[in-house]
Amino acid sequence: MAEKFDVLLRNGTLVDPKNGIEAQRDIAISGGKVVMVAETIEGSAEREHDLTGKVVMPGIIDTHVHISRWVGGKEGHKMMAKAGVTTALDMAGPIEGVVELAGSHGAGLNIASINYVRPGHTVDTANPLEDELKDVLAKSQRAGAIGLKILGGHFPLTKDASARVMKVCADTGAYVAFHAGTLETPPPAPATMAEACELAEGRPLHMPHVNSYCRNEGVMGGEEVMDKLAEHPHIWSESYLAPFNGTSALCSNGVPESNATKRGVALGGFEPTQAGMEESILGGWTHIHAVVDGEIVLATGQEGYDFWKSVEMQTGCSFMVNPPEPRMHLVTKKKKDGSFFIDCLATDGGGIPRNDIVQRGLPLVRMTALTISEFVMKSSWTPAVMLGLRDKGHLAVGADADVTVLDMEKLEPVLAYSNGKRIMENGVVFPMPSRFITTSEGVAAVKAAGMEALVLEPGTWLPARG
Numbered sequence: 001m002a003e004k005f006d007v008l009l010r011n012g013t014l015v016d017p018k019n020g021i022e023a024q025r026d027i028a029i030s031g032g033k034v035v036m037v038a039e040t041i042e043g044s045a046e047r048e049h050d051l052t053g054k055v056v057m058p059g060i061i062d063t064h065v066h067i068s069r070w071v072g073g074k075e076g077h078k079m080m081a082k083a084g085v086t087t088a089l090d091m092a093g094p095i096e097g098v099v100e101l102a103g104s105h106g107a108g109l110n111i112a113s114i115n116y117v118r119p120g121h122t123v124d125t126a127n128p129l130e131d132e133l134k135d136v137l138a139k140s141q142r143a144g145a146i147g148l149k150i151l152g153g154h155f156p157l158t159k160d161a162s163a164r165v166m167k168v169c170a171d172t173g174a175y176v177a178f179h180a181g182t183l184e185t186p187p188p189a190p191a192t193m194a195e196a197c198e199l200a201e202g203r204p205l206h207m208p209h210v211n212s213y214c215r216n217e218g219v220m221g222g223e224e225v226m227d228k229l230a231e232h233p234h235i236w237s238e239s240y241l242a243p244f245n246g247t248s249a250l251c252s253n254g255v256p257e258s259n260a261t262k263r264g265v266a267l268g269g270f271e272p273t274q275a276g277m278e279e280s281i282l283g284g285w286t287h288i289h290a291v292v293d294g295e296i297v298l299a300t301g302q303e304g305y306d307f308w309k310s311v312e313m314q315t316g317c318s319f320m321v322n323p324p325e326p327r328m329h330l331v332t333k334k335k336k337d338g339s340f341f342i343d344c345l346a347t348d349g350g351g352i353p354r355n356d357i358v359q360r361g362l363p364l365v366r367m368t369a370l371t372i373s374e375f376v377m378k379s380s381w382t383p384a385v386m387l388g389l390r391d392k393g394h395l396a397v398g399a400d401a402d403v404t405v406l407d408m409e410k411l412e413p414v415l416a417y418s419n420g421k422r423i424m425e426n427g428v429v430f431p432m433p434s435r436f437i438t439t440s441e442g443v444a445a446v447k448a449a450g451m452e453a454l455v456l457e458p459g460t461w462l463p464a465r466g
């Protein structure tokens with residue numbers, strides 16, 4: 001008797017670098033897992049897709065997104081699913097909102113989150129001591145987070161406190177990322193990243209959006225930061241391809257709250273104040289994150305200004321600050337041994353409208369700046385290793401049925417499955433609760449938000465190497 005599966009993906013070109021496959025394969029899915037991979041699979045399924053001419057890859061894992069109450073938590077899930085993403089790491093929290101919205105506004109993705117260390121919000125001052133940081137970490141974990149984020153570029157801590165955050169996380173195997181920059185060494189400059197590398201003192205660390213540390217130095221800045229990372233193999237890194245950054249548009253006491261926003265406004269030739277911000281929006285320089293049809297888009301001029309006012313400035317904004325050369329250079333440059341200087345291709349997207357791993361990554365494949373296998377390595381397999389997700393990032397029998405299907409003519413994702421569930425087909429997204437990646441400490445909070453938990457042991461992520 002022929003076997004009956006939940007889903008059959010037929011005739012696609014499977015690209016699975018972990019298992020050394022780049023060939024036509026059928027894939028059978030049942031119970032949320034890959035149950036068979038073969039040239040031809042007999043039998044039938046509840047749903048079958050003929051993927052002739054399409055590339056089938058393990059689901060895209062974006063290691064840097066924002067889906068909080070402040071930044072796109074309501075819209076980001078739909079935006080990511082549409083972009084073919086099946087797993088994402090929220091890179092700042094606040095964790096409570098990330099968990100709640102992943103339950104209520106999910107699109108079936110696997111979501112993890114790290115919570116921010118911010119003076120006046122989660123810590124009292126810019127120089128928190130070890131006991132206070134341990135408390136923040138424990139609280140964050142109980143709320144569902146897997147670790148902490150240091151927001152140096154926006155809300156810097158002292159050098160010593162930044163180092164303490166990394167120590168406290170390393171001591172318990174918690175995840176930690178550091179947007180480089182301290183009170184003593186403000187961004188933007190490769191020097192901030194060099195300092196962050198030293199402050200880690202050989203401990204595990206996720207270095208986010210490496211491209212942002214060499215905005216003003218072009219390709220040469222890229223060389224400098226890549227050499228620095230090569231000296232620190234304990235640090236895992238990602239960079240993104242979009243031309244614009246993303247920050248907060250909120251002002252208080254007449255000035256933008258975030259230092260990154262102040263710098264962005266000033267870069268356009270405007271005063272780094274609320275008045276300057278208004279002028280810069282109306283003048284077409286500052287792009288406001290506006291909600292249109294349940295998705296966030298960039299809006300400037302009167303449209304951007306009106307939206308910004310209508311939400312009382314409680315939204316994000318972007319500046320066109322990323323020159324093209326370092327962005328492409330950082331994604332493609334390899335070491336002598338063939339490995340990449342920057343581990344993962346990420347987006348810093350989610351609720352920021354740049355979920356462009358496929359949209360801007362596949363053109364690099366067409367230009368033969370990356371092979372398709374390297375693209376999959378940087379956007380799925382390596383991110384899975386970095387996040388400690390052993391059943392993701394590849395499609396061997398027994399792996400989670402997270403799949404992204406690519407149309408190589410249109411350079412678009414056309415189908416995505418997460419844990420065996422169809423979350424997107426031809427741009428249509430199917431709303432359902434997320435699955436939340438957490439530690440045993442966070443399970444209760446995740447369940448209370450109506451989600452299944454994917455429980456990881458602390459320390460399985462950011463594995464040691466080198």
Ligand SMILES: [Zn+2]
Binds near residue numbers: 091
């Ligand atoms: Zn970010």
